[in-house]
Amino acid sequence: MADNEFRIKSESPANDDLMFWRIVGQESLSRPSAYELRVLSKNDSIDPKKILGYAFDVAIEFQDADGAKHERHAQGHAVRFVRAAPVGRYTQYHITLRSWFWLLTKRTNSRIFQEKTVRQVIEAVLEDSPIKRFQKTNFDQVKGAHPERRYCVQHQESDYQFLSRLLEDEGIYYWFGGHDAPGTMHFADNSIVAHDKLPAVDTLLGLKSGASETRYNEFDFFWEAQAAESGKYASRDSDFKAIKVKLKGDKSDPDSHELADLEIFEFPGGYFQGDDSGEVAKIRMEELAARRQFFHGLIAWPDVAPGWCFHYAADGPGPQDADYLIGRCAFVVAHPGYEGTPLNSFRNEGGELRKVLEALSPGDPLNAGDADLVDEFIGIRAENGSTSVNQSFVIAALPAAVPFRPQRQTQRAIMPGPQTAIVVGPPGEEIFADSHGRVKVQFHWDRYGEEDEDSTCWVRVSQPWAGKGWGGYFIPRIGQEVIVDFINGSPDRPVIMGRVYDDDQPIPFASHTQSGFRTRSTPKGNASNFNEFRFDDEKGKEQVFLHAERNQDIEVEADETHWVGHDRKKTVDHDENVEVKNNRTEKVGVDETIDIGSNRTETVGANETITIGSNRDETVGSSETVSVGSDRTHTVGANETRSVGASETTTIGASRTDTVGASMTQNIGASLTQNIGAAVNVTSGGAMTFTAAGGFNIIAPGGTKIVDFSLGQIGGQNQIGYAFQFNFSGINTEANAVKAEATGCTNAAIGIKTEFVGCDTRSGMTVQQMVALEALSNATGIEMDALKVFL
Incomplete structure (x- = not known):
C-alpha cells in the first residue's frame, strides 16, 4: 500500500509553521467529530492565540489499487493547544480539534420557541450564535413529517445540549462529511435511503485466509456483536383539551432471543395528540432495535467514515455478504517520519490510543466501548508485527437494512423547581385569557420575549377547586407576579400554581390582622374601585367586611337565618324593594321607629290585623285619606277623642247609624249645616232641648207637623x-x-x-x-x- 500524503489547511497565522505528525480521531453518527492532531514545528514558541478557534482541515491523501488518488478529511476547530515533548529537533504541539457543532457546548442560553419545527429551531439557534459563520448544514435527507412544536423551551442548557435532545426526540441524526465539503453537518431521519456507498471503493473485503498483511480495502477483523434489547415499547400521555382520551403509543418488534418480550414503558410520552403517539412509538422502537446488532472491524483503508455505506464481501466464517452503514469510526494515522526525527512507529504502548480517545469523549457511553475495541484490535495488530499499525481505522457498522435512530443520551432539561413570572398580554389590556382560563407570562430569564401576548404559550392556572362548570376561578391579571411550576419537570409544560405580591403589586391590607379578597374594577379601575371580602382578626375588633363596588345579588334557594348579637344598621341610599311571596312575620322586642321622609304606600291584598298592646299615637302632618272598599268596623274600648283642626266632610253612600251608649255632646264653633236627602226622624227617650241664641227657624215648604209639643x-x-x-x-x-x-x-x-x-x-x-x-x-x-x- 502506497504511503499517504498529509496536508494541513487553515486560516491560522501559524499554519505554515505546522508539520503533520499524527492524528487520532473519533467520529460517530449523532456526535460531533473529535481529533487530537499532533504537529511538529521549527517554531518553539507558537502563540496559542494563533491556533485556538481556527478551523483546521487535515487531508489524508491515499491511493486505491489502480493508483487513483482520493482524499479523506478530518476537519474541526482548535479548542485546545498544548506544547509537548520535542521530537528530534522539532517542537511537538498537540491540537484538539472538534466539529463546529461542538462549539455550541460553550454557549448556554434560555429561550422560548413557539410553533416551530425542529429544523426551524436549529436554524434559529445557529443564526443567533457567534458560530453562524462556521455552520454548514444539509437537511436534504430529512424526509419524515416533523410537526411544529407548540411550545419548546431551552432553559439553562448549552445550545449543543438543547439541539441534541431535540434531534434525539425526533429521531433525526447527523454526521459530518469526511470527503466532499468537509465540515458539513448532514441530517437524516431514514437511514435506509439516506446514505451513499463509499466514494473510493464501495466493497470491503475480509482478510483472505493465509494472508499476513491486508491490502487496500481488506479488513483485518470484521466481527459481529449482538445485544439483548427490549422488544416492546409503550408510552402514555395526556391532553387537557381531551382529558378523557387515553393518549398512548405502543409498538413491538421482538427479537428471537429469550428476553425479547421485555418492555420499555415511558411517561410522559412526549406528545399532546393521539395522532402523534404512533410515530413517537415507532421512532422509540427503532431506537431500541438499532442497538441489537453491530459489526466491528479493523481496517487500514482511510476511506471509511460514518455516514457511508459499504458492501461486505465475506470470505469464510463470520458475517455474510450484506450492506452495512458505518455508525462510528475511531482511527489513528501517523506520518512515517521526517529527516531529523525517529521512525514514527505507533505501537500503542501503555494503551496510549485508548487514553486519547477517552479524553476526546469523556463520559460518552456511545463511544466508550470503541476505546476498548481499538485497544484490543490495534494491540493484536501490533503483536503480529503489522506494518500498518500507523494507519488503523476501527469501525462499528450496523446492517443497512435496519433503520438507525439516535440513542437518547442527552440529558433532558429538568426544571429545578418553581419560578416566578409576570403575566403579560396585548398593550392596553388588563385581562388577557383564553376560554380555558389560561394566561401568558414573561419569565425573568427570557431575554427574547417582549412582554406581550407572544411571550409564552397559554399557561394553565391552578385554581382552588376545579369541577365541571363549578369550583373556584381567579384569573391572574396583566402585571401580576405568579408562581410557575412545571409538570414532570418539563420546561415545555408550565402551569401557574400561585401568585405573589411585589413592590409593584403591594398587599391590599395595611394591617396584618386583616385577610381576605380585594378585586379591582376593570378596565381602567383605580384604588377606589373594587369589590372586597375582608376578615379582621384583631382581638376585640373582629370584623367581616363585604364591599360591592356596584351590585350585590344574593340567592338562597332554601332558608336564610341572620343573627345579630347587638345593634344592626341598614342604610339604602336609593330605592329598596322587598318581595315576600308567602307569609312574613316581623317581631320587635321593644320599640320600633319608622321614619319616612316622603310618601308611603301600603297595599294589603287581603285582611290586615293590627294589634297594639297599649297606646297608639298617629300623627299625619298633612292630609289623610282612608278608603275602605267594603265594611269597616271601628271599636274603641274606652274613650275616643277626635280633633279636626279645620273642616271635616263625611260622605256616606248609604245609611248611617250612630249608637252612643251614654251622653253625646257636639260642640260646633260656627254654623252647622245638614243636608238630608229624605226624611229626618229624631227620637229622644227623654226631654229634648233646642237652644238658639240667634233664633230658631224652620223652613218647610211641604208643611210642618208638631205632635204633643211642649214649649218650655x-x-x-x-x-x-x-x-x-x-x-x-x-x-x-x-x-x-x-x-x-x-x-x-x-x-x-x-x-x-x-x-x-x-x-x-x-x-x-x-x-x-x-x-x-x-x-x-x-x-x-x-x-x-x-x-x-x-x-
Whole structure:
C-alpha cells in the first residue's frame, strides 16, 4: 500500500509553521467529530492565540489499487493547544480539534420557541450564535413529517445540549462529511435511503485466509456483536383539551432471543395528540432495535467514515455478504517520519490510543466501548508485527437494512423547581385569557420575549377547586407576579400554581390582622374601585367586611337565618324593594321607629290585623285619606277623642247609624249645616232641648207637623203647651185644640198674607195666650192674626 500524503489547511497565522505528525480521531453518527492532531514545528514558541478557534482541515491523501488518488478529511476547530515533548529537533504541539457543532457546548442560553419545527429551531439557534459563520448544514435527507412544536423551551442548557435532545426526540441524526465539503453537518431521519456507498471503493473485503498483511480495502477483523434489547415499547400521555382520551403509543418488534418480550414503558410520552403517539412509538422502537446488532472491524483503508455505506464481501466464517452503514469510526494515522526525527512507529504502548480517545469523549457511553475495541484490535495488530499499525481505522457498522435512530443520551432539561413570572398580554389590556382560563407570562430569564401576548404559550392556572362548570376561578391579571411550576419537570409544560405580591403589586391590607379578597374594577379601575371580602382578626375588633363596588345579588334557594348579637344598621341610599311571596312575620322586642321622609304606600291584598298592646299615637302632618272598599268596623274600648283642626266632610253612600251608649255632646264653633236627602226622624227617650241664641227657624215648604209639643221657656217665663198639632200644607194651616195664652207680647209680620176661609175666630185673649201665640208664630212663621182664627 502506497504511503499517504498529509496536508494541513487553515486560516491560522501559524499554519505554515505546522508539520503533520499524527492524528487520532473519533467520529460517530449523532456526535460531533473529535481529533487530537499532533504537529511538529521549527517554531518553539507558537502563540496559542494563533491556533485556538481556527478551523483546521487535515487531508489524508491515499491511493486505491489502480493508483487513483482520493482524499479523506478530518476537519474541526482548535479548542485546545498544548506544547509537548520535542521530537528530534522539532517542537511537538498537540491540537484538539472538534466539529463546529461542538462549539455550541460553550454557549448556554434560555429561550422560548413557539410553533416551530425542529429544523426551524436549529436554524434559529445557529443564526443567533457567534458560530453562524462556521455552520454548514444539509437537511436534504430529512424526509419524515416533523410537526411544529407548540411550545419548546431551552432553559439553562448549552445550545449543543438543547439541539441534541431535540434531534434525539425526533429521531433525526447527523454526521459530518469526511470527503466532499468537509465540515458539513448532514441530517437524516431514514437511514435506509439516506446514505451513499463509499466514494473510493464501495466493497470491503475480509482478510483472505493465509494472508499476513491486508491490502487496500481488506479488513483485518470484521466481527459481529449482538445485544439483548427490549422488544416492546409503550408510552402514555395526556391532553387537557381531551382529558378523557387515553393518549398512548405502543409498538413491538421482538427479537428471537429469550428476553425479547421485555418492555420499555415511558411517561410522559412526549406528545399532546393521539395522532402523534404512533410515530413517537415507532421512532422509540427503532431506537431500541438499532442497538441489537453491530459489526466491528479493523481496517487500514482511510476511506471509511460514518455516514457511508459499504458492501461486505465475506470470505469464510463470520458475517455474510450484506450492506452495512458505518455508525462510528475511531482511527489513528501517523506520518512515517521526517529527516531529523525517529521512525514514527505507533505501537500503542501503555494503551496510549485508548487514553486519547477517552479524553476526546469523556463520559460518552456511545463511544466508550470503541476505546476498548481499538485497544484490543490495534494491540493484536501490533503483536503480529503489522506494518500498518500507523494507519488503523476501527469501525462499528450496523446492517443497512435496519433503520438507525439516535440513542437518547442527552440529558433532558429538568426544571429545578418553581419560578416566578409576570403575566403579560396585548398593550392596553388588563385581562388577557383564553376560554380555558389560561394566561401568558414573561419569565425573568427570557431575554427574547417582549412582554406581550407572544411571550409564552397559554399557561394553565391552578385554581382552588376545579369541577365541571363549578369550583373556584381567579384569573391572574396583566402585571401580576405568579408562581410557575412545571409538570414532570418539563420546561415545555408550565402551569401557574400561585401568585405573589411585589413592590409593584403591594398587599391590599395595611394591617396584618386583616385577610381576605380585594378585586379591582376593570378596565381602567383605580384604588377606589373594587369589590372586597375582608376578615379582621384583631382581638376585640373582629370584623367581616363585604364591599360591592356596584351590585350585590344574593340567592338562597332554601332558608336564610341572620343573627345579630347587638345593634344592626341598614342604610339604602336609593330605592329598596322587598318581595315576600308567602307569609312574613316581623317581631320587635321593644320599640320600633319608622321614619319616612316622603310618601308611603301600603297595599294589603287581603285582611290586615293590627294589634297594639297599649297606646297608639298617629300623627299625619298633612292630609289623610282612608278608603275602605267594603265594611269597616271601628271599636274603641274606652274613650275616643277626635280633633279636626279645620273642616271635616263625611260622605256616606248609604245609611248611617250612630249608637252612643251614654251622653253625646257636639260642640260646633260656627254654623252647622245638614243636608238630608229624605226624611229626618229624631227620637229622644227623654226631654229634648233646642237652644238658639240667634233664633230658631224652620223652613218647610211641604208643611210642618208638631205632635204633643211642649214649649218650655218663652220670653223668660215657663210655659206649657199640651196636645197641640200644626199641619201646614202649602198655604193651608190647621190648628186643632190649641190653647194659647200670650201676655205682653208683640208680633210683627211683614209680607205675609193670610186668608181664612170657613174659619171661626175669637178675640179677647189673655196675656198668657198672647205670649204663647207669639211663640208659636215665631216657631212656625205664621202670622199671629192667622193663628188667632184657631184660638
